[in-house]
Amino acid sequence: MTDSVLIIGAGPVGLTMALELARFQVPVRLIDKMTERSDTSRAVVLWSRTLELLDRIGATCDLLGIGNRVSVANILSGHRLISCVDFSGVDSPYPFALMVPQCDTESVLERHLQRLGVRSELGVELLAFDQHDDGVTVQLRSPDGHETSERFGWLIGCDGAHSLTRHRLGLKFGGKTLDSDWTLGDFHMTGSPFPLSELATYWHEDGVIIFLPMAPGRYRVVANLGPSTGDAPAPPSIEHFQQIVDTRGPGGLVLTNPLWTTTFRINERQVETYRAGRVFLAGDAAHVHSPAGGQGMNTGMQDACNLAWKLAMVCRHIATAPVLLDSYSLERHPVGAAVIETAGRLTKAATLRHRAAQHIRNFVAHAVMGLAPVQRAMAQSMTEIAVGYPHSPLNGQASPVSPKPGARLCPIAGEIPFGAGNAPLFNLCAAPDTAAKIIAGHPSLIEPTVRPAAMTGSILLVRPDGYLAAAAADGDWRQITAYLERFAAAAGETH
Ligand SMILES: Cc1cc2nc3c(=O)[nH]c(=O)nc-3n(C[C@H](O)[C@H](O)[C@H](O)COP(=O)(O)OP(=O)(O)OC[C@H]3O[C@@H](n4cnc5c(N)ncnc54)[C@H](O)[C@@H]3O)c2cc1C
Structure with missing residues (x-):
């Protein structure tokens, strides 16, 4: 083999x-x-969690050097702000969307x-x-x-x-194709009421338009074109794009110099x-x-x-x-x-196509998305830092003082991220004498470099992708050993 x-x-x-x-x-x-x-x-868009993971191979630093950092996503209807999601508060060394x-x-x-x-x-x-x-x-x-x-x-x-x-x-790639046509274009654009660090989505009765700031004066513009007629339509001319921008946007925006335009339909499918x-x-x-x-x-x-x-x-x-x-x-x-x-x-x-439904949407969205917990949840979901594996068969036992197994552990800025080594091994956060006892049982499964206990009195066993495998109180180090024994038996540890 x-x-x-x-x-x-x-x-x-x-x-x-x-x-x-x-x-x-x-x-x-x-x-x-x-x-x-x-x-x-x-x-x-590169989101926070992707940047955290790419940091393990050293690529994030290069991407940060060429990308535009967006920390706020606004949703508006005309000049009325419906919602504003702020990414700057998310618990990540990269609390923004990086536009590359x-x-x-x-x-x-x-x-x-x-x-x-x-x-x-x-x-x-x-x-x-x-x-x-x-x-x-x-x-x-x-x-x-x-x-x-x-x-x-x-x-x-x-x-x-x-x-x-x-x-x-x-x-089977089950799912559906949505019945609307969409277009996107990369343009030079002037007149944005927002700084380069904020993206804006405008909900208009004719449809939606989104402005993603890529670099000073350069924007990705995305809009729906209406119900699909079957064949993919040709990308709109710059004059047509400008007309959509004038109708749906805040006014005063001027597009020039299209760099790339295309049309597409949306598929929602999963194997x-x-x-x-x-x-x-x-x-x-x-x-x-x-x-x-x-x-x-x-x-x-x-x-x-x-x-x-x-x-x-x-x-x-x-x-x-x-x-x-x-x-x-x-x-x-x-x-x-x-x-x-x-x-x-x-x-x-x-x-949404019906006027009455649009009014209700705007009212409800303004009320609900204005709530701080909803905004926090949206920021965590969009940046993908909320992704975790709470039901994974690889999860071990929990500790009352640590996150739950399957949860992402936030990397600490300036520290080498979990799993950055050249071997696919678990990382251990524990007091040195506790770590020595655990490693002695399964040296081939754990990175030899042990990190200090993240929380006093706790032991964390972390997967190479930075998610918690198992946790225990310091005195309960045998629980971590037991997890490794179960993992080794189930996963067929070969040494
Ligand atoms: C116009 C457009 C706009 C988009 N905007 C966004 C966005 O804003 N945000 C976002 O997250 N995503 C966006 N996407 C989607 C994003 O581009 C894809 O999710 C992403 O490219 C998927 O990456 P992938 O590596 O899975 O597949 P792909 O990038 O599609 O790469 C697949 C590769 O496989 C190769 N291949 C296929 N068959 C074979 C074969 N038999 N042998 C050898 N090679 C083969 C193809 O040549 C291709 O290079 C957009 C996509 C498009 C087209």
């Missing part, structure tokens, strides 16, 4: 997956049938991947594959048209919404499982939804961070076994489903 991994698709999710596996020293190949990279902006064109995010990821000695192989296409007990045989076509049959231990389909991997597995034997799905191959909230790419990149350490544990023979790899779909499927639901609800609210 081989422990190598083949990743199909070098979009943001495939790149993140390759980076995570490569830094954990797993032999990996990353292929993509495109012959050159797109230079279009597509997904433009997708092509630039991909360049940063590609650069870090090359630093680890891996390159995206462009022009290489997956044609077919077959699974066996001990590996996957794939048919690949190289840029010169030559076809080869090769064998890998594992296959990961990060091959986008039309995923061949998903089709070949025969998995029933993210794993079939030795084959996994991640990113758009597993879930697609409305761009409202800008969660699509982020959710996919976080799929990659969830799967990579588990697969690396298996490939490096630190642990083997079903529960570990099964937990990928069990943890990430509910996250994808929740994103589909929330983004769908936002889209529905923004595109």
Whole structure:
């Protein structure tokens, strides 16, 4: 059996997956049938949780250097402010949305991947594959048209919404296509009443328009065009865009110099499982939804961070076994489903067609979204710091003084993030003598560098992706040992 991994698709999710596996020293190949990279902006938001996770590979610093930090999201109707969600209070070293064109995010990821000695192989296409007990045989076509049959231990389909991997597995991509057409464009724009650090959504009786500030004078503009007629319409001209902006926006905005415009329809779909034997799905191959909230790419990149350490544990023979790899779909499927639901609800609210319903929406939204707890919850949800795995089969026991197992532990600014090492191991926060006793039992599962107890008198066992595995009071260190014993037995620890 081989422990190598083949990743199909070098979009943001495939790149993140390759980076995570490569830094954990797993032999990996990353292929993509495109012959050159797109230079279009597509997904433009990187949320706090994604930035926290990318910090483990050192990419966040580069992204911060090229992105625009947005800390407030406004919803308005004309000049009336309906709601304003402030991200600056979220508990993260990155309390903002970082606006970066997708092509630039991909360049940063590609650069870090090359630093680890891996390159995206462009022009290489997956044609077919077959699974066996001990590996996957794939048919690949190289840029010169030559076809080869090769064998890998594992296959990961990060091959986008039309995923061949998903089709070949025969998995249904259940859901629906919404019946409205949308457009987006990147423009130079003057006249915004908001600073560069605030994005604005305008609810108008004709539809919605969103202004995302990318850089001084440069904006992403998104709007719905009305009911779909079936075929994808041509992108509106700049004059048509300006007309939509004049009608739905605050007035006084002037668009010039379109950099990129396109139209699209919204799909809300999800595959029933993210794993079939030795084959996994991640990113758009597993879930697609409305761009409202800008969660699509982020959710996919976080799929990659969830799967990579588990697969690396298996490939490096630190642990083997079903529960570990099964937990990928069990943890990430509910996250994808929740994103589909929330983004769908936002889209529905923004595109209500009946006047009376619009008035009620504006009234209720103003009342409800003005409440501090609602605003806090919205900020935590949008920044994805609220994502956790409370029902994971990997969760151990809780401690009264710590967060619940499955919860994200907030990284501390200036400290090396959890899971930043080159081995997929648990991190331990404990007093030195307690840590020594725990590590002695399972040295192959725990990072040798122990962190001080995060809370006095407590022991935290943290997964390589920064979520809490188990916790105990300092005197109860045997509970952590018991967790590791159960994990080792269930996951088939090999040492
Ligand atoms: C116009 C537009 C605007 C968007 N705006 C946002 C936004 O604001 N916020 C947000 O979060 N998301 C947004 N998205 C979605 C976002 O771009 C996707 O969620 C993201 O690109 C998904 O990444 P991925 O790596 O899963 O898939 P993709 O980026 O689709 O990459 C899949 C790759 O797989 C390759 N591939 C496919 N089949 C094969 C094969 N058989 N062999 C080899 N390679 C193959 C493809 O060439 C492709 O490069 C937008 C998308 C579009 C198109």
